[in-house]
Amino acid sequence: MLSRRGFLAATGAALAAVPPAWAEIGAPAFVAAAREADGAHALFGLRDDGQIAFRVPLPDRGHAAAAHPVRAEAVGFARRPGTFALVLDCAEGRVLHRLDTPEGRHFYGHGVFVDGGRILATTENDIATGEGRIGLWDAANGYARLDEIASGGIGPHEITRLSDDTLVVANGGIRTHPDHGRDKLNLDTMRPNLAYLVEGRVVETAELADPKLSIRHIAARADGTVAIGLQSQRDPSERVPLLATHRRGAAARTYGADLAATCAGYVGSVAWSGDGRRVAITAPRGARAVLFTEGDDTPEIVHRPDICGVAPTASGLAFTDGTGGVLTDRGAAKHALSWDNHLVAIRG
Amino acid sequence: MRYLPTVLAAFALGALTAGPLAADVDAALDEHVLPRMERLAEATATLADAPCEADALRPAFAGAAAAWAGVSHLTLGPAEESGRARAVLFWPDERDSTARGLRLLEQQGPEAWTPEAIARASVAARGLGALERLIFERDAAPCALTLALADDLAATAAAIRDGWTGGFADLMRDPGGPGNTRFLTAGEAEAALFTSLMTGLELVADQRLGRPLGSFDDPRPRAAELWRAGVSQAMVVESLTALRELAGLLAPAPRTTAALDAAIAQAARLDDPAFAGVADPSGRFRVEALQTAVCEARNIAGDEIGGALGVRAGFNSADGD
Numbered sequence: 001m002l003s004r005r006g007f008l009a010a011t012g013a014a015l016a017a018v019p020p021a022w023a024e025i026g027a028p029a030f031v032a033a034a035r036e037a038d039g040a041h042a043l044f045g046l047r048d049d050g051q052i053a054f055r056v057p058l059p060d061r062g063h064a065a066a067a068h069p070v071r072a073e074a075v076g077f078a079r080r081p082g083t084f085a086l087v088l089d090c091a092e093g094r095v096l097h098r099l100d101t102p103e104g105r106h107f108y109g110h111g112v113f114v115d116g117g118r119i120l121a122t123t124e125n126d127i128a129t130g131e132g133r134i135g136l137w138d139a140a141n142g143y144a145r146l147d148e149i150a151s152g153g154i155g156p157h158e159i160t161r162l163s164d165d166t167l168v169v170a171n172g173g174i175r176t177h178p179d180h181g182r183d184k185l186n187l188d189t190m191r192p193n194l195a196y197l198v199e200g201r202v203v204e205t206a207e208l209a210d211p212k213l214s215i216r217h218i219a220a221r222a223d224g225t226v227a228i229g230l231q232s233q234r235d236p237s238e239r240v241p242l243l244a245t246h247r248r249g250a251a252a253r254t255y256g257a258d259l260a261a262t263c264a265g266y267v268g269s270v271a272w273s274g275d276g277r278r279v280a281i282t283a284p285r286g287a288r289a290v291l292f293t294e295g296d297d298t299p300e301i302v303h304r305p306d307i308c309g310v311a312p313t314a315s316g317l318a319f320t321d322g323t324g325g326v327l328t329d330r331g332a333a334k335h336a337l338s339w340d341n342h343l344v345a346i347r348g
Numbered sequence: 349m350r351y352l353p354t355v356l357a358a359f360a361l362g363a364l365t366a367g368p369l370a371a372d373v374d375a376a377l378d379e380h381v382l383p384r385m386e387r388l389a390e391a392t393a394t395l396a397d398a399p400c401e402a403d404a405l406r407p408a409f410a411g412a413a414a415a416w417a418g419v420s421h422l423t424l425g426p427a428e429e430s431g432r433a434r435a436v437l438f439w440p441d442e443r444d445s446t447a448r449g450l451r452l453l454e455q456q457g458p459e460a461w462t463p464e465a466i467a468r469a470s471v472a473a474r475g476l477g478a479l480e481r482l483i484f485e486r487d488a489a490p491c492a493l494t495l496a497l498a499d500d501l502a503a504t505a506a507a508i509r510d511g512w513t514g515g516f517a518d519l520m521r522d523p524g525g526p527g528n529t530r531f532l533t534a535g536e537a538e539a540a541l542f543t544s545l546m547t548g549l550e551l552v553a554d555q556r557l558g559r560p561l562g563s564f565d566d567p568r569p570r571a572a573e574l575w576r577a578g579v580s581q582a583m584v585v586e587s588l589t590a591l592r593e594l595a596g597l598l599a600p601a602p603r604t605t606a607a608l609d610a611a612i613a614q615a616a617r618l619d620d621p622a623f624a625g626v627a628d629p630s631g632r633f634r635v636e637a638l639q640t641a642v643c644e645a646r647n648i649a650g651d652e653i654g655g656a657l658g659v660r661a662g663f664n665s666a667d668g669d
Contacts, residue, residue, distance in 0.1 A: 079669065182669075262428070285665045302529065305539065323539070323663075333532075334536075340663070340664070341669060
């Protein structure tokens, strides 16, 4: 590998392409992918009042994005089973790098920056065995593939980090194979888990009592409590919890069974509010988001058609939906586009 | 009831572009939704006020069932709050939950037949489904239970009406208004009404007709909606009539209204009040033909009205990731 000095010399021209800090482009609050009215796809930056801060074209429909903690740089993942991701310069609106999965792997659609933005971790499928992998990419040096580690389960989907850089992986438990698109190949034997990874090794996993609830989307609070948005693989009308919370060393707790029918057993995203007092799940098939507050048994419902994206604001929550709506605690906006599944907060 | 989540501070939304063609939301509310919600409240109140005799209760029950059929497509807002729609009519009821729930209420005895206790009971034991069994199979006995269930139904219907008149209609009339996160633009209110139209047509084709039809080898006449009361066919006619009314208010839709007029006439001609005919080939053929006509009307409405309003299907709800 090149030394830092050698790298600088070798890529002098490319160095100028390192994007500025988020603060220098007006400190947008979120990134989210969307389909535009003419059918084109793009990654957008959003301000905390819901207005658009920037737009970077994408070649195809995106799923989630990962925002660099410092640089105005975001990684857009193709929908699964995609084999590429694009690193975007959000200041200049251009592609900086293209990440291709190694032979025999594909992305599952999510990733997260760790180590102060020096490493990007991505959820991947080892196609031959179905084992989940976490790809590690050198975000400080042109996104070279550094390594990969076991995710601790099958079908890793969303990945996030705790404040000490522990990686947390939602191993959805569902095996897929790109030859069969999104077909679920192991519903009878699925065993999802939530895995904690430290220094490349699984140090703890947590399972729920019901293995038919796919652990798919997660969000971590500052104190390390992980909220889990569930997707039932049972009949959509069956009474099952939709939300779980877990903290290392403790048992998972579940919530929201009364809501399963109206949400069709399907959670699209999950987020803690900025102040950590509430947790929200979105249910696009129920056209609603459900907000749980600690110590309050009656959850609050936000009705929006095709609502799916949710992310923390400074103290509250923001939502995006497939009809172009953005709701934040600073305002609301309606754009002539369809927001894709996930809204990602830029932590700066 | 909170339509304005506290998470979202009050805000004002600037002027926003409307859809390609603006449906008249006010007209749909004033000429369709609100009068029909009032009718439901009145019809259920009439049922609750009827003397506890089968002869008096039966026509009142039919009136309440018809009024419900005329609004059952309006699942948005007050009807979906607190599961009210299911409390008005728990149907389809594949596991016969109504029988079980009703048995439980009877076992609990008269002390459990208060408005508070009934409101806490399983939704399967409430509403038109439970009343149908008492009124049409048991001569309304025990009377105190019949009256308590009728009172509960009237209260639910009144709560739905009050939800519309006391806030939800105003939310639809004032899209983008301060604190109105439910409807950000006029187009969203139109789309919600259009969704109700499409949901209603699917409900008729897939449930009201599809349930009793079952399959050719396994027709299910006793899966028909409120078949004991013999109002299944009347509910289809009522529902289609209401949907035709809504279609005509949403957009100039000559093809849709013509298709629905034809379907309504076909439904009215059936002469098969409880869809018992699905079990014999000729009767079945006529119900199937009606189902086909409703599906066609739905496709035409999607094309004609959905096209005019510029409404598209869900982006994320269909993605599944």
